[in-house]
Amino acid sequence: MQVVIIAMTYVGPMAVKAILQAIEGSDFHMVVVIQALAMLVASKILSAFVTAHADLITQRMVLQCTSALQHMLFLKTLRLDAARRREKTAGDIANLFSSDMQWITAFATTVNQVWTAPVRVIVTLVMLYNVIGWAAFVGSGALALAFAVNHSITILQRRLLATYMLKKDGRMKAVAEIFGNMKIVKLQTEEARLEAKITALRRTEMKTLGSYVFAEAAQTALLFTTPVLTTLVSFFTYTIVMRETLSVSKIFTAMSLFALLKYPMMGLPQAIVAFMQAFVAVERMEEFLTLEDKPVVDNVSPEISTLPSIEVSDATFGWDASTSIFRNVSLAIDRGELVVLHGAVSQGKSSLCAALLGEMVTQRGTVAIRGAVAYVPQQPWIQHMTIRDNILFGLPFDRVKYNRVIEACALTSDFASLPAGDRMEIGQRGVNLSGGQQARISLARACYTDADIFILDAPLAAMDAAVQRQVFSKCILGLLATKTVVLVTHNPAWIASPAVHRTLELVDNGTIVDNVVLPKHLEPEEEPVPARTPPPASRECTSNPSIPAALVEGTLRSPVAALADTPLHHDFDQGHIEAQQILTGKLIAEEARSKGRVSKAVVWTYGQACGGWPVLVVLGSLLVSYSGVQVASDLWLSKWSNTAANVTPEIFLAESSYYLTIYSLLVLTGCGVAVGRAFLAWAAGLSASRVLFSRMTTALFRAPMAFFDTNPVGRVLNRYGNDLTAIDTRIPSLIGAFFTLAVSSAFTVGTTVWAMKSMAVLICPLLVYYYRMALFYLESARAIERIHTVTKSPLLNLTAEIIDDAHVVRANGQHHVDRLVLVHHANVDRNNQAFFTAQVANQWFHLRTQLFSACMMLGLGLTLVVMRMYLSPGIVGLVLSYTFQIFPVLEMVVFLWSNLETQMVAAERVVEYTALPSEPMRVVPGAVAATWPVHGEIEFDNVSFRYKPTDPLVLKHVSVRIAGGEHVGLVGRTGAGKSSLTMALFRMHNVASGVIRIDGVDIASVGMHTVRSRMAIVPQSPVLFQGTVRMYLDPNDDFTDDRLWASLRKVHLAHRFEAVGGKKLEWSVNEGGSNYSVGERQILCLARALLRQAKVVVMDEATAATDAATDDRLQHIIRTEFQHSTVLIIAHRLSSVRHCDRIMVFENGRVVQCDSPDALLVQEKGVFHDLCRRGVVEQGQKVDILTNS
The missing domain is CATH 1.20.1560.10 (ABC transporter type 1, transmembrane domain)
Structure with a gap:
């Protein structure tokens, strides 16, 4: 041609x-x-x-x-x-x-x-x-x-x-x-x-x-x-x-x-x-x-094998062929076993999960996975689609199985409160969901696959105590009762649970300590409904711990709480949701x-x-x-x-x-x-x-x-x-x-x-x-x-x-x-x-x-x-x-x-x-003094808040005054409005009504940059931008090296960088901080906040990804280093707020209680008392810690 x-x-x-x-x-x-x-x-x-x-x-x-x-x-x-x-x-x-x-x-x-x-x-x-x-x-x-x-x-x-x-x-x-x-x-x-x-x-x-x-x-x-x-x-x-x-x-x-x-x-x-x-x-x-490409793991159908579901034979793993993270690992997990994986921060729990999934390089030995695998990552992966589509993950919709899954994952009440239920569209990275909701949707997606093996990388950490208990009992012990489950957790209650067959503890240098839990006789309390086949009689515990113990750290001998009184399964009201306008759940606008x-x-x-x-x-x-x-x-x-x-x-x-x-x-x-x-x-x-x-x-x-x-x-x-x-x-x-x-x-x-x-x-x-x-x-x-x-x-x-x-x-x-x-x-x-x-x-x-x-x-x-x-x-x-x-x-x-x-x-x-619309002025000249805020006093005056003009209110007429230097805990069920309060405080979205004042100044009259720069936050899902440790801690070169090292020593992270030769503070931070564990990222965020010494500090699940001992150390640091700052602590671990001056209890976007921990505990009909009763899984070593504090 x-x-x-x-x-x-x-x-x-x-x-x-x-x-x-x-x-x-x-x-x-x-x-x-x-x-x-x-x-x-x-x-x-x-x-x-x-x-x-x-x-x-x-x-x-x-x-x-x-x-x-x-x-x-x-x-x-x-x-x-x-x-x-x-x-x-x-x-x-x-x-x-x-x-x-x-x-x-x-x-x-x-x-x-x-x-x-x-x-x-x-x-x-x-x-x-x-x-x-x-x-x-x-x-x-x-x-x-x-x-x-x-x-x-x-x-x-x-x-x-x-x-x-x-x-x-x-x-x-x-x-x-x-x-x-x-x-x-x-x-x-x-x-x-x-x-x-x-x-x-x-x-x-x-x-x-x-x-x-x-x-x-x-x-x-x-x-x-x-x-x-x-x-x-x-x-x-x-x-x-x-x-x-x-x-x-x-x-x-x-x-x-x-x-x-x-x-x-x-x-x-x-x-x-x-x-x-x-x-x-x-x-x-x-x-x-x-x-x-990713190395192939031997994956055999369980129907043709009576061998262990997971079998590792004398294996050495590393992220590349030259460096070993785990050496000479031999491990066998039988079908139907519940194995808890735990260890201190940065010991390699997520890495071991990756090794089992075949994501690490197997330098020596073999790994055999026998059966279909479902994986829940530590940081939930949420796609830009509706909640239902995220859970189904391309599988056909089975209403009965779907309702069982969302009930077991404690999502029923969340769907009922959302304007479009499970048809609500989720933004990229789950931007319009709380961390706990993201974790439960990620868990529900895994459960819906009806796999044989479940590897769960700390999904419970983002949930409050009551929801954790419900998910553990109804999902892990109920829905997954016949499955092989590897659960990563820091919670001592789950580690010591009699329902757990074995625990794997990671200690220094990638060593794995395998502990077999002695069998205990468990009386059936409720028959769970599995995703595929009925399990044997479900497990229960026999003790009934006291309410105050829910506020203090647990021990390795804590029993599992009784299952909730509510039935395991009831139909999600699908007809009610479908009758609503689906458009109310639309988040992502069509591209212009x-x-x-x-x-x-x-x-x-x-x-x-x-x-x-x-x-x-x-x-x-x-x-x-x-x-x-x-x-x-x-x-x-x-x-x-x-x-x-x-x-x-x-x-x-x-x-x-x-x-x-x-x-x-x-x-x-x-x-x-x-x-x-x-x-x-x-x-x-x-x-x-x-x-x-x-x-x-x-x-x-x-x-x-x-x-x-x-x-x-x-x-x-x-x-x-x-x-x-x-x-x-x-x-x-x-x-x-x-x-x-x-x-x-x-x-x-x-x-x-x-x-x-x-x-x-x-x-x-x-x-x-x-x-x-x-x-x-x-x-x-x-x-x-x-x-x-x-x-x-x-x-x-x-x-x-x-x-x-x-x-x-x-x-x-x-x-x-x-x-x-x-x-x-x-x-x-x-x-x-x-x-x-x-x-x-x-x-x-x-x-x-x-x-x-x-x-x-x-x-x-x-x-x-x-x-x-x-x-x-x-x-x-x-x-x-x-x-x-x-x-x-x-x-x-x-x-x-x-x-x-x-x-x-x-x-x-x-x-x-x-020509995009812009936020209000970043800096309003003369609005506040250079030293503002001096005391850190915060006042919420009839504040209502929503993320979109068409959304329902997520905060409803909140009125509370927080004195300067006061440490206040924010507790409540996942999605109750705790993180939304911080979003309103940081002016991430405009309040629907009401006024927020800091030191008597309406923050709406202060420049956006000024408001945010005078506060500090340790977020639940920390992100470290690519660069160096020095650049992250001190992006504007405001502090000396001595100050930086002092901050790292306070959070017990200095050894991590002192051991890397001449790099030290110049040690690299990969995109998103991917070369650090989630716990380490949270600790680095805390070190950064310590350097700034802001008068208002927000801790949004700042220690959720850390083990109990590390959490205790960090809580002590927060109490001592921020004693002159106003600190808002959002926590699902009730033990993390036990030393707060006051606790604000959220329910459905409202502050339903606000008083000292002692005063709230004696209110037997109060929401906080109910949270403690239902969250006894976090009971402590000594019940009298609370009363003596």
């Missing part, structure tokens, strides 16, 4: 030559002219159909190629070995799916130009030789020189591109990490520092990008100057050196052929650049795809998609970012000057060619120096203008990229938390990835090419009408029709491109969700991996549908414009022939040459216009983010 297309390209110049020879000759033959015009029209029609089919075949192959690559990348993301995963951040992998995939697509669509461009050049030179002899090869020498320069530029670009991609990866890593954890960023008032970090990364990236685009500008200038310089050199050689006469037919045939050189000259550099980009992308993909043309406001914003009116005026002047000089040089050639028919050859050659001198000046002036235009256009584009990036980044850091709750991070990554790439490179290139060809076309049409006034009668109506057809096409093309861009976000969202938690998917079975692959395929298919539709629309327009231009060429050619007697041969040649050039150029203008409009959608999306 390409051969046919190339052949048809050269029919035009030959037809021009035949027509002009017939006109300038003494004998005019109409038959020859008609034959030439017929050949021209036939070639145009044939070329149109062949090109349309060839392009569609190419696009179909592109889709097949990119779909296969995306499938391979997605599978690799799911299978990647843990050690290798640490080498790749979320930003690295997201880039492979976005920018790298785009570059491969761009090369695949231009791949034919790699071989067709040289063929076109060779054929053109051969045909030029037939017209102007060996002067064509002198011109080809100039062409070869241009190619040599272009080759050097290409080599430079390849090197710059590789560097640029590395720097872009670094920026995308930071973007993914920061904007994926904006809640922590805002709570810790890190916006300024992290914005500066992203800006600095972008600045280094822009330096390389600047060099790259200026090399691109040099190529652009070379593209526009090479053909005219080649023409000049060839004509100079032909007339001055060869002493030959140039006729009209030779000049304009040669000009037509030289014009054809533009297209391979334009296409080959683009194809080379596309090849370089694709080559770099393929290298990066290859490097990713060749990383090691504009309609119609890109608005003038967006275009003007982009123009201002380019430099405003001064730059635009200068650029416009250069464009007009370039086209004007180009037309002037063509008119001068036309005038020169007329002399050949009117003077003798001697006179013509004598005057050639004069004509060539003027022509040379015009050509060189045009070249200078072209160079200036190319560099200015790219410089303006670079300026726009810099400005829009800065504005978008600032707007995102200033955006309210509600924006990040309702917009997945994939949308942000899409802006910083695909959209910014378009602004960086594609839009400046398209703007330069479009306006150059548009202005040139206007000059060409104007010159044609000026030379032949009657042509206006034919040209103007046809141009109007052409314009209307173009508008019709563009309207569809814009809409399709917007759909294509929007359908890209789900691809990135799903990838972003699984990048860090692929091990959770793998652990729950291959069928879940297969399901997510199918979801990914569906996302790819939707995106491909939009892409292919866009290509079909392109070919629709291309075919019609080609057929339309063929008809126009026939009409205009006949008109010129009829009016030849009234025009000079030079003018006829010029007009005929312009006529045959104008329609391909007009078609190119429309395509560039279409591409520019569709690419401007990227600018539109970025501009949309530059």
Whole structure:
């Protein structure tokens, strides 16, 4: 097909030559002219159909190629070995799916130009030789020189591109990490520092990008100057050196052929650049795809094996092949056993779970898992979908089993309180759920799989005592009674439970102490309902501990509390929930998609970012000057060619120096203008990229938390990835090419009408029709491109969700991996549908414009022939040459216009983010003193709070006053409103009503940054940003090393960094703090809070991930180090609040009790007393601790 297309390209110049020879000759033959015009029209029609089919075949192959690559990348993301995963951040992998995939697509669509461009050049030179002899090869020498320069530029670009991609990866890593954890960023008032970090990364990236685009500008200038310089050199050689006469037919045939050189000259550099980009992308993909996969664990169906469910034989594990974490591990866990895994902070409990799941490298020995596995990670993995879909995890909905699971996981009352029940949509990372709710949903998902083996990594730590007891008794002892369960916990009650068959204690250096619990006779108290098969009689304990003991630390001999009085299973009121409007549970807003043309406001914003009116005026002047000089040089050639028919050859050659001198000046002036235009256009584009990036980044850091709750991070990554790439490179290139060809076309049409006034009668109506057809096409093309861009976000969202938690998917079975692959395929298919539709629309327009231009060429050619007697041969040649050039150029203008409009959608999306609503003022000058707050007194005055205007209230008319320096515990059932109170205090969302005062000052009147920076928080799910320990503890370099070490020693973490050689405080922190356990992250957060010594400190489950001994030490630190601060302690461990001055008890968003622990305990009908009664699983070593405190 390409051969046919190339052949048809050269029919035009030959037809021009035949027509002009017939006109300038003494004998005019109409038959020859008609034959030439017929050949021209036939070639145009044939070329149109062949090109349309060839392009569609190419696009179909592109889709097949990119779909296969995306499938391979997605599978690799799911299978990647843990050690290798640490080498790749979320930003690295997201880039492979976005920018790298785009570059491969761009090369695949231009791949034919790699071989067709040289063929076109060779054929053109051969045909030029037939017209102007060996002067064509002198011109080809100039062409070869241009190619040599272009080759050097290409080599430079390849090197710059590789560097640029590395720097872009670094920026995308930071973007993914920061904007994926904006809640922590805002709570810790890190916006300024992290914005500066992203800006600095972008600045280094822009330096390389600047060099790259200026090399691109040099190529652009070379593209526009090479053909005219080649023409000049060839004509100079032909007339001055060869002493030959140039006729009209030779000049304009040669000009037509030289014009054809533009297209391979334009296409080959683009194809080379596309090849370089694709080559770099393929290298990066290859490097990713060749990383090691997760090792395969022997997984045998339990029906065919009576061997232990989990069997480890003399195994040594490590995160890589060189470093061992556990050595010589031998372990066998029988079917149906409940095994508790415990140990101090950072002893490797989660790592051992990973080893059993096959996530660690088995350096020696064997691991056998016999049966289907369900895994609950320590930090719950919650997908952006409804609660029900998270629990079902792709499995069919079985109402009976589903109700059993949610009852066993204590979710029934939560669903009843949610506006859409289990149909409520969950934000990314479970942003609109409490930590306990996330943990129970994660547990419910595992239970619903009905697996044989359950590995539960501390799911109970995020739950309050009563819910823990209910989940332990109804879920672990009931629903999972016949299953093999490995439970990680710090709770002494569960460790000492008589229902536990064995305990595994992790001590120093990865040693495992295996303790077999002696069997105890357990009387059945209630028959649990299992997920699959009825278990044997359920277990119970016989003792009934006293209520005060629930407030103090438990012992290893604490019995299991009696099962709750409520039945294990009752139907969830599904009908009630389904009757509600499902939309009330909608959290994530549909991604905005504009309609119609890109608005003038967006275009003007982009123009201002380019430099405003001064730059635009200068650029416009250069464009007009370039086209004007180009037309002037063509008119001068036309005038020169007329002399050949009117003077003798001697006179013509004598005057050639004069004509060539003027022509040379015009050509060189045009070249200078072209160079200036190319560099200015790219410089303006670079300026726009810099400005829009800065504005978008600032707007995102200033955006309210509600924006990040309702917009997945994939949308942000899409802006910083695909959209910014378009602004960086594609839009400046398209703007330069479009306006150059548009202005040139206007000059060409104007010159044609000026030379032949009657042509206006034919040209103007046809141009109007052409314009209307173009508008019709563009309207569809814009809409399709917007759909294509929007359908890209789900691809990135799903990838972003699984990048860090692929091990959770793998652990729950291959069928879940297969399901997510199918979801990914569906996302790819939707995106491909939009892409292919866009290509079909392109070919629709291309075919019609080609057929339309063929008809126009026939009409205009006949008109010129009829009016030849009234025009000079030079003018006829010029007009005929312009006529045959104008329609391909007009078609190119429309395509560039279409591409520019569709690419401007990227600018539109970025501009949309530059205008995001902003939080209230960060700093209000003079609102408070620099030392505020002095006392830390907090007053909640009738405060009601919700996360969205359409949500129900999560805090209802809370009124309480907390004295300065008072330590107050916040307790209550999971989801009762404890963490919501801190969100209101930190102004993460505006209160619905009421006032919050600190030291008598309404915090709504104080700048947002001021309020948050004067408080400190240790969050339940700590996030450590990539950097060093020093950077995390002291991001603003406010403290000396001695202060930093003192803080680490207070929290008993100094030894962790003193033992790492010379690095110490420079010890690295990986993305998200993944190289530290959750407990260590919480302790580091506490060390950071100790350094700040804020007057108001919030501890949100600050020690939930620590063992009992560590928790006791940290609680002592909190009491002593923050004795002059107001401390709010949110805790599910009632023992963590036993030393508080007062305890606030929450229920359904209300403070139902607020008094000292002693006073609350004696209120036998109070909620706190009931919490203690139902939470006796946390009884202490000595009942009199409370009474003596």
